[in-house]
Amino acid sequence: MVEARRRQPTALRWVFRAIVTTYLFLLVAGPVSLVVRHTFAEGLTDLQGIAEDPDVVHALRLTVVVALVSVVINTVFGVGISLLLVRYEFPGRRLLSAFVNLPLSVSPIVVGLSLVLVYGGRNGWFGPTLEAAGFQVVFATPAIVMATVFVALPLVVREVVPVLQEVGVEQEQAARSLGAGSLQTFRRITLPTIRWAVVYGVVLSLARSLGEFGAVKVVSGNVLGQTRTATLVVEEKYLNFDQGGAYATAFLLASISVACIVVVSIIRPREQRS
Amino acid sequence: MSIEINGVGKQFGDFVALDDVSLHIPTGQLTALLGPSGGGKSTLLRIIAGLEHADRGRVQIEGLDATHLPAQKRNVGFVFQHYAAFKHLTVYRNVAFGLEIRKVPKQQMRTRVNELLELVHLSQFADRLPSQLSGGQRQRMALARALAVEPNVLLLDEPFGALDAKVRKELRDWLRRLHDEVHVTTVFVTHDQEEALEVADEIVIINEGRIEQIGTPDQLYDEPANDFVMRFIGPVTELGGRLVRPHDLELVVTDPGDGHYGTVRRVVRVGYEVRVEIQAGAETVLVTASRSQFQDLGIAEGSPVWVRPQRGAMSVASSQKIPVAAG
């Protein structure tokens, strides 16, 4: 690599560097920094404003609760499905492995629509039955959670599967031969091995869950003070010409996701070192 | 604590890994499973360990039917080619693992682990992580880990395969000495005939899922059951349609009556040994001689010579043509 770098003529390298830096600045860094400037354009008044708005506070709380629940669900299922996909042979394994990634490329609006079609209270497939049993899914929190889980579903799996494949089964087999049962092997060997992948997947799922917009918009009903999440608040504030409030809420969401990335970039090298 | 294997068969898809293998491994011995890669020897070892399950046949360990026993209940020590070190645990915790699982009291565990670390010369590395050890040290750690639980049998799968030549040789001698000290029934898999000949009490030659021959190193070398064993266990050449060891042949410059006539095609000196290629009719025969023997003959490329087996030389009928440069 060093050798290859030395061969690269400096002029071309500088051109590439300049193009890439400018491009990323214009597309990402510039706009993001402007949001920060807008948020603090009037000092802390905008942030204080949303902190004192009970509807915004409710929306933020709902978003955080939904995100945490979704992350827990996705972590449990993500780790479980990863283990099944890598460590076991069963009919349909490849199909499952392909379908698990599907939510990455499905439009959030389609996700929302699909949940409404099945769990919608009036004419969904299961919705009326569930509602008759006193369980409302669509236009209530369960659907918001389902939509959020749906869109973030592959993130843990995609982190854990390659690590499981790479470490192979030898450590687990060694533990077996030393007398450890399935649960002991999982807790003492497998889990410590994949823990950074899990943490990484959790952090990404969290960022994705906090920020889901389209799917939630379709299934939540967007009821102020009840099913309106933080991202829906940003839209609503902006469209109602409360730009300060929109920027402040956006800033809060953006800082959480940026914090997530920074955490990840700190975790990543540590993972490589071990 | 013997191991009894009866009619064991194993297939992976269409591939027959083991075909009706029966074998008795006696207590306290160091046994080598030797054969070419893909011959089924590792599969057999893994079936003994319970890491793989046989399609057919039975496995008894210490008189106990272990055929359907899961790995964690067999009390075997297993050492992997790539160490299978628990990367997140220190050397000490790696060795202690099996004892922790067995809920051995702390004090007793500490004594036992320290004893083992002493045995494998890793005491000063107890607090390191496996990533801070060399390959040879990791493998010694893996060995200590396997021995810690006082296994009925110790199984090693190409234990030195991933190490470089020098470390490999050191560990080989060390394993032999260790076994003389610990005396646990040990089975190790290798594809390196020199390793097997040097270390093992008994060698089982496995090829294409079948056992070709079982015997002591001397028996295998001196009385190979067939041409496969003969070829696998050491260098061979062909003379008059029979396989012979090149160092069991002698060159004569005057017609001895019972020799094969030929001309010297090539002479290569490797250290103390001289390799002479003789064109004898359609056959190209390889003969190895010591440097002084060769000098006494006074021959060079193109010289006429006679080749004949030395007295007491062993030979096996050849079933197929082999390349000249064998060994």
Add this chain to the structure above:
Amino acid sequence: MATVALGTGPTARLRRSVRPGHLTTASGVGLGVAMIWFSLLVLIPLSAVVVTAAGGGWTGFWSSVTNEQTAAAIRLTVGMAAVVTLINVVMGTLIAWVLVRDEFFGKRALEVLIDIPFALPTIVAGLVLLSLYGSDSPFGIDVANTRSAVFLAFLFVTLPFIVRMVQPVLAEIDPEVEQAAASLGASRFTTFRRVILPSLAPAITAGAALSFARGVSEYGSLVLLSGNLPFRTEVTSVRILSSVENNNLAGAASVATILLVISVAVMIAVEVLQRRMSRRG
């Protein structure tokens, strides 16, 4: 990053030792639970989309998707996603190249920038772009409510895909291969075209497929930025949403089916490409 932790390199090498075992009772139960959950959450709802679309018969489906306004939205979305993907092929590869092969102050910051579009909530992404390229633009560039806004939003949200796909593959290319090519008399351009590019091609294609799928399915970042003007800046997802809001679920499902077909095709393509990459690794 997440979306692109591919099974390349070491995975392929060690695959032999990972011989999947047969299901035990416990893992069988686990699989059952996982499959029920996965079906309730993903498979049944997505089937419902297709079934509902089919419910109106072929004519119903066809009239929904060929409705002038819908057709315009589909054309805009697919066309713009294709253009943006082409740009990403070039820029993504270039960015990956600089991040892997160059070393300079601030490179880590650029690494973080690449991930921002992925982590940022889409609605916030729209707002972010609006602040620099909207009516208050400090550069005086106002793309709000134009097709350029759609272009910009797609470009933003699809940024990470090719970069993150190509990076690990590029990092694994042995520099000796390039040196060998050079020693055989290849110019640096020839080396790139004949040696590097072919090894990157599957990663670039997989990244391009994901980038295209993401563009086609984009919604959140456009809400504030594009104005959703029929025939001009309205994208497919917005069309589906307005059908849903007008309680025309069959119509929404018909258009959604088209997006779903694209998603499934992309998923299959990526799966195939990744398998190929891990084989080569």
